[in-house]
Amino acid sequence: MKAYRTYVILFLVMVVWGLNVTAxxxxxxxxxxxxxxxxxxxxxxxxxxxxxxxxxxxxxxTKKEFWYVFLASIFNVVAHHYFLSIGLTETTATNGGLIMGMSPLLTTILAISFLGTPLTxxxxxxxxxxxxGVAFIVLEGNSQVAGISFGDGYILLSVLTQAVSFILIKRVAHTLDPRLMTGxxxxMGSLFLIVIGLIEEPQGFAGVVENSTVSLWLIYFASACIATAVGHMLYNEAIGKIGASEASIFINLNPFFALVGAxxxxxxxxxxxxxxxxxxxITGVLLGSxxxxxxxxxxxRKKHAA
Incomplete structure (x- = not known):
């Protein structure tokens, strides 16, 4: 029953994460x-x-944990969210959601390159x-994006930098609660993003005040508090209960719900x-990860042990 409950929670998290691309x-x-x-x-x-x-x-x-978390935040938050936010202004949510589904494969490549994971x-x-699959999406283009666009390229960069952060996170995950590490x-990363915003977008905060509506603020808090905060906490907790491999299979639902939301x-x-x-x-992630x-x-192993 506990495993079933975890699967339901993971399914709901993927729904929220997919819709968060639209948000x-x-x-x-x-x-x-x-x-x-x-x-x-x-x-x-x-x-x-x-x-x-x-x-x-x-x-x-601890001092050691701080430096790993700091470096991970540069890749996982600053670079990932910076490229994602810029990329989504220049491509569709449909393309963005599908390209983000490549995260497990890029993580696998980095693990093979730097952690000695075998390539089968x-x-x-x-x-x-x-x-x-990604090449087919971005090279074919659609009515809004003719061929590969800078937006698609930025989304790829956002996924790559996030994959780098996962390698760093693995170095410290055995001593630090992943939920606390996420916080x-x-x-840390958001403070850097705010500083970058002040430099690149001097009118950014004024624009937030001027363009605010009730519906936009509802989307904002749903994205920040439910999708980003609660979603990551629940996903990390699920990894601890059923394992990273089984939890990662649910990530394949993320691009699907991104398509539906768009x-x-x-x-x-x-x-x-x-x-x-x-x-x-989807097929590539299931095999490649x-x-x-x-x-x-x-x-x-269970069969032989029984």
Missing amino acids: TKILVTNFLPVTITGIRVLTAGLTVFLLLSIIKKVRWL LLKSIGLLLGFS YMMV YLFLDEQILFQHIFGFLLI GAVEEIRNRRL
Whole structure:
């Protein structure tokens, strides 16, 4: 029953994360992107600390933990959210959501390169399929984006920098609660984003005040508090209960709900290349991330042990 409950929670988190691509697209379209992103991530980080303080999980970082979390925040928050916010102003939420589905594959490549993770035949096939899916999406283009755009390139950079952060996070995850690490990264990184926003977008805060509406603020708080803060906490908790490989399979639902959100709320067209690319990415992630191999090996071990 507990595993079933965890699966339901993961499914709901993927729904929220997929729709959050649409929410982010709306926010960066109506406000200056870097400024609103910095404020949104800061709100998410403070929400994480508030929730963790209630369950008494907040503590200071050790010196070693601080530097790993600091470096991870530069990649996971500053670079990732900066490129994402800029990218979504120049491409569709549909393209953005699908390209973000590549995160597990890029993480696998970095793990093979820097952590000594073995490259198997299935992983090689998965990597090829996943990148083929992204290439199919961004090179075909649609009515709004002719061929590969700078926006698509920025989204790819955002996914790559996030993948780098996952490698850094693995270095410290064994001593630090991932939920607390998430809170520290969000607060540290958001302060950098706000400073960058002040430099690049001097009228950013004035624009937030001038363009504010009730509906935009509802989207803002839903994105910051529910999708970013609570969503990441629930996902990290699920990893601890059912394992990273099984939890990562649910990430494949994220691009699907990003497609649904873009279609329902932004009137973006879902074309053949989006569906075909999505199927290639899903297959590629399942094979390339090692999830299928790990689950298969775990079942074989259980069978032999029984």
